[in-house]
Amino acid sequence: MKILIVDDEPLILRGLMKIVEEAAPPGTEVRAANNVSEALVVMQAYMPDVTVTDLNMPERNGFELIEEAREGGLCDQFIILTGYEDFDYVRRALRVGVVDYLLKPIDKSEIANLLAKIAEDLPPDSDSEYTVHAKRILLYMEGHYMQDLSLEHLADLMNLHPHYISRLFKKETGDNFVNHLNTLRIREAQKLLKACWHLPVNVVGQRVGFENKHYFTKVFKKYTGITPGAYREDGVTESTDGGDSC
Numbered sequence: 001m002k003i004l005i006v007d008d009e010p011l012i013l014r015g016l017m018k019i020v021e022e023a024a025p026p027g028t029e030v031r032a033a034n035n036v037s038e039a040l041v042v043m044q045a046y047m048p049d050v051t052v053t054d055l056n057m058p059e060r061n062g063f064e065l066i067e068e069a070r071e072g073g074l075c076d077q078f079i080i081l082t083g084y085e086d087f088d089y090v091r092r093a094l095r096v097g098v099v100d101y102l103l104k105p106i107d108k109s110e111i112a113n114l115l116a117k118i119a120e121d122l123p124p125d126s127d128s129e130y131t132v133h134a135k136r137i138l139l140y141m142e143g144h145y146m147q148d149l150s151l152e153h154l155a156d157l158m159n160l161h162p163h164y165i166s167r168l169f170k171k172e173t174g175d176n177f178v179n180h181l182n183t184l185r186i187r188e189a190q191k192l193l194k195a196c197w198h199l200p201v202n203v204v205g206q207r208v209g210f211e212n213k214h215y216f217t218k219v220f221k222k223y224t225g226i227t228p229g230a231y232r233e234d235g236v237t238e239s240t241d242g243g244d245s246c
Contacts, residue, residue, distance in 0.1 A: 001028045001119045004048035004075070006039045006065065008057040016081070016106070020052065023112035025119045036060035036068070043074035047170050049163060050099065050118050051075050052111075055082040066096055073151060073166045073176035077118060081106065121161070133160060134172040145184045146209045151177055185209050186223045189216075193232040196246035201228045 003020060007013040013032055021030050031046055033039035035057055043051075051069065055062040062080060069075045080093045083104040093101045100114055137154055151162040154177075158165070169177045185208040192204045199207075205216030205228070220228045 001025060001050070001115070001122060002046060002048045003028060003030045003115070004033060004039060004042060004046060004051045005030065006033045006036070006051060006053040006057075006062070007081070008035050008054065010034070012054075012104075016052065019106060019108050020111065020115070023108050024115045028115070028119075036062075036065045039065055040068060040072070040074065043069055043072075047167050048075050049122055049167075050077040050079060050115070052079045052081060055080055055093075063092065063096060066098070071178060073169060073178050076151065076163045076166065079111075079114065122164070130168055130171055133158065133164075134168050137165065137168065138172075141181065141184060145181065145188065146207060149181055149209070181209075182219055182223060186220055189220060189228065190224070190231065192246070193228055197232070199246060201232070204228065 001024065003024060005013065005016050005020060007016060013034065017030060017032055021028075024030065031042060031048070033042050036059065039051070039053070051065070053062040053065055062078075062082075066078050069078075078096075078098045080098045080101045081104055082101075099118065102111065102114075137158060140154070140157070141149065151165055154160070154165055155162040166177060169175060169180060173180055175183075189204055189208045192199060192207060193201075196204070202213035202216070205211075205213055205220075208216075210216035210219065217227055220226075220231070224231060226234075
């Protein structure tokens with residue numbers, strides 16, 4: 001199991017590292033980050049199974065870390081740590097679906113039991129299993145990229161844990177789920193923009209899975225460097241007959 005601990009106070013972070021290393025199941029790897037920005041960088045390469053994060057940090061807090069990490073498919077299991085015994089924090093933590101909410105100072109036996117439970121729920125990760133599951137998921141995405149896809153949807157469909165799919169994508173494609181899906185959608189949008197001149201840009205976006213025209217334009221520009229309209233203008237000399245493929 002791989003654990004990431006995030007806290008902006010160095011002394012507390014070292015203490016948390018020591019406690020977690022002693023409490024975690026054998027073979028667990030533990031890494032640390034001092035803030036949200038550093039944590040997100042570490043996650044890109046490390047892909048932790050669970051992140052233990054403080055809530056109250058300068059610039060960006062623990063809730064923002066959870067949101068960005070999940071959007072990027074970097075981690076989907078979080079344990080919240082805070083020194084504030086405030087029901088509003090508890091309520092918000094539960095609303096974003098954290099594994100648990102612990103008050104500082106943490107109890108070693110409590111976190112040991114929690115980490116043991118998380119470890120038991122993690123699926124095996126042999127290379128052969130990764131390959132089989134990767135082929136199934138990538139093939140499904142090729143045929144259903146235009147639908148409302150998410151890690152949770154794929155997890156339910158494939159009977160796998162969302163985090164397992166996150167790790168699978170990183171291992172097999174070198175990318176995360178969101179980037180892979182967007183790349184696939186933009187590739188198909190490029191084909192439609194050049195082959196089907198009569199289709200409005202917003203319809204092209206809808207056909208590849210983007211319901212919102214502005215979001216489609218934003219993502220398209222991020223991945224290609226130009227807007228869908230500009231890309232279409234560049235391909236004006238290509239097929240514009242609006243045939244069966246449109």
